[in-house]
Amino acid sequence: MELILIIWKSLKTQKKRNILMIVELTLSFFIILMVSGRIEYYSTFANKGIAVINKDYYTVSSSNIANKDDYNLTRFSFTHKYEPDVTPTSKIYEIASNDNRVDTVGRLFGDVLKPSINNPNEIKANVLNLLAIFEDKPATKLFDYKVIKGENFTQYYKRYKKADDTEAIPLLIGPPLEKLNPIGSIVELPGALDYKTFKPIKYKIIGILDPNMPTGFEPGTFDIGLENNGYVTIGAKLPSDQRAVDKEIFLNVLVTVKSKADIKQIEKDYTEKIKTHKISLDNAKDYYRNIKRDGQRNYAGFFYGVIMLLLSSFGIISVSLSTLLKRKREIGIRFAIGAKKSNIAIMLGGELLFLYLVSEIISLTMAKGVEKIVPQMLISMHVVFVASSMVISFMLLSTIPLVIKTFKLNIIEFIKVD
Structure with missing residues (x-):
């Protein structure tokens, strides 16, 4: 002292x-x-981000190929020809599903839902916006979501190998939703209809997501924790497309390939088949490695x-x-x-x-x-x-x-x- x-x-x-x-x-x-x-x-x-990836998958992305005739001008004028840039995800999925060079083809969709207090069957959420991620069953194999309670999709399907769409679909939720929706609850999500029956999809909550781990769905937000302050759900079934209810809606096609040596040829072949868009396969882990390098x-x-x-x-x-x-x-x-x-x-x-x-x-x-x-x-x-x-x-x-x-x-x- x-x-x-x-x-x-x-x-x-x-x-x-x-x-x-x-x-x-x-x-x-x-x-x-x-x-x-x-x-x-x-x-x-x-x-x-890399820790959430279960398999080394590629996101199939596309960019519109401009019509180069007449320097992209209409005939006898200097007005540009604007053509709709509609990403051909359905066609990409169809081609990839029939490609023997591709091992797994998964589909992904995400949307911001508006929970309603008037529907007792819907998931209960004291929030205006709920980030909902939907995957088909093959896509669930590509991710290793971290949970603090219950089990993730990989663990669930390992126990229930014969689970199909006739049963309640497994659902993961963020911690803020757990109090009103405990594990084992059967819930519906706003607007999520089955494309075959046109009835609300029944989801069974099987696990609570780790709040310190991202989902990887929106990497552009650079969240190092669960997005949307934890008000997130991940369901293992795609809902119907509101524009064509007899079809499932999805925005992303994810694939794993049997040989990385085929990547360039796959991109070339898909581009030739689709014609309107240039197709590229973007490695998910490389995306995160580049961010780390930057x-x-x-x-x-x-x-x-x-x-x-x-x-x-x-x-x-x-x-x-x-x-x-x-x-x-x-x-x-x-x-x-x-x-x-x-x-x-x-x-x-x-x-x-x-x-x-x-x-x-x-x-x-x-x-x-x-x-x-x-x-x-x-x-x-x-x-x-x-x-x-x-x-x-x-x-x-x-x-x-x-x-x-x-x-x-x-x-x-x-x-x-x-």
Whole structure:
């Protein structure tokens, strides 16, 4: 306690210097935390996205092939010819289903539903918007949804291998929906009709989704947790298309292939068969890997922060050594009353320790505040550990030369009377 009081009194004699050092160090640590937080966010998002993928699947995407006749102009005019860009998902699904190079063909659909309190059979949700994801049975094999209670589709179908559409369809829900819709409940979803019977599909809740894991349905939102604040459902059956109720509605076709060597040829063949659109197979895991790689480009900013911190540390060394001579009288008095070199070294080192710790606490507080305001920022324990390690490293870099210099002091030079 006495040592802390000595360090505190010593700090009070160098107020201006200490404030400038704290500002400089805080800015350096803050930059490092911000850049590390951004890298951590993208890395976490990518890792969680990959963790949800059960099989290495491809999303079949298409882009409209412009009519290049007459430079896409109508005859005898300079008016562009606009053609409808209707994605041929049904045709893609039909072609892929009959392709022996394709191992699995799954379909996916998502929509925002409006729960009604007037229908007692519907899922109960105290929310205006409910994100509903629908998959056919083959698509459920492509994902490994994480649950905190119950079981996911993979576990369910492993136990009930003969489950078919005549039974209640398995449904996963987000944690906020569990209280009013416990596991085992049979519920309906707004507007989700069976394309064969035109009656509401009966879903059985089999599991509660992990709120810390995304579904992977809307990767463009970059959510590292469950989308829509957890108000999410995932059903293992596609509803009917409202425009043609005798057909299932889907927007995405997902496939796994027997050999990756066939990818380019499959894309070429599908494009030739569809004619109006260029078809490409996009690897889901590659999507997340690219995001992770893009996030790592922020390392340039990280190194700028390190350089700033390094320069700050060298500045602190210089200031501390020069201050040592300026504080000759103060240190001489301490030597005169019996202080040892080790006591002086601890006092001066303690000052720097205090400055670094205060700077880290301030920068960490600022970073946590920014994390709540700025999207795609994650100040995790890993980020804090990295920042703390750097604090310790640069603190030692600044302190060791000062301690060495202190032990080399000539006591007589400090206590002699001018």
